[in-house]
Amino acid sequence: MAWFLNHHECYRCGEHWTDEWSCQCDDECPYCGAGDSSPFESEDLSGYIEQEAGEHIVYVSPASADDSPDYEEVGRYRSERIAKGIMTRRMRKESQKAFG
Ligand SMILES: [Zn+2]
Numbered sequence: 898m899a900w901f902l903n904h905h906e907c908y909r910c911g912e913h914w915t916d917e918w919s920c921q922c923d924d925e926c927p928y929c930g931a932g933d934s935s936p937f938e939s940e941d942l943s944g945y946i947e948q949e950a951g952e953h954i955v956y957v958s959p960a961s962a963d964d965s966p967d968y969e970e971v972g973r974y975r976s977e978r979i980a981k982g983i984m985t986r987r988m989r990k991e992s993q994k995a996f997g
Pocket residue numbers: 907908909910911912926927928929930931
């Protein structure tokens with residue numbers, strides 16, 4: 898499944914917090930308890946790239962992961978550009994699986 902780091906800013910007290918979740922969903926302010934705060938920004942954490950010995954290792958969390966990301970190695974690439982392309986394609990494929 899896709900995994901998001903959601904950034905929230907409270908419309909009532911102005912505090913900022915982040916929340917990791919499997920959707921871009923509303924959250925309750927941990928400071929003042931105001932509900933239904935929509936994230937103003939969401940980072941997709943369902944894939945990332947690690948560099949090791951001159952190679953770029955692509956990890957993507959599959960659609961079947963339940964309540965936390967479960968990263969699997971997709972492949973190792975010399976080129977960062979190719980690694981990013983592979984990661985983007987795989988993430989799109991996994992999110993299509995998750996949402997049918
Ligand atoms: Zn608040």
